[in-house]
Amino acid sequence: MKYKLTAVLLIIAIVSCSFSRFFIYAGFQLNKNYIATKLCENRNKPWLHCNGKCYLMKKIKQAEEKQNATERESQKNLVQESYCQSILEVRFYTQLLQVIAIPNNRIELPQGYNAIFRPPQLG
Numbered sequence: 001m002k003y004k005l006t007a008v009l010l011i012i013a014i015v016s017c018s019f020s021r022f023f024i025y026a027g028f029q030l031n032k033n034y035i036a037t038k039l040c041e042n043r044n045k046p047w048l049h050c051n052g053k054c055y056l057m058k059k060i061k062q063a064e065e066k067q068n069a070t071e072r073e074s075q076k077n078l079v080q081e082s083y084c085q086s087i088l089e090v091r092f093y094t095q096l097l098q099v100i101a102i103p104n105n106r107i108e109l110p111q112g113y114n115a116i117f118r119p120p121q122l123g
Helices: 003-017 019-031 033-041 053-090 095-101
Strands: none
Touching: 003 095, 019 033, 019 053, 033 053
């Protein structure tokens, strides 16, 4: 039961982040009269016919800036995390390096075949 509730709450949180512009617009439509009379910057200038649209644009701009800031922060965290992981993963085990013997298995041609293996002659 608690897992289902947690899953539903997480889904709601993810959806609310994705549709923040929709929620701002819905809130504006529901409170249009209050915003036009109390919160609008141009409420003293009725000839502009703003009716609270300036407030709506300001809220949408704030939401976009917040989303961009969180995206930049998450990208910065990813870069830092990958950088730290790449530093932490490099480990030198000196005991293992000393134990491993590298065999010398070079293939050498016999000395009598020098006349066969030579660059081609032109002319």
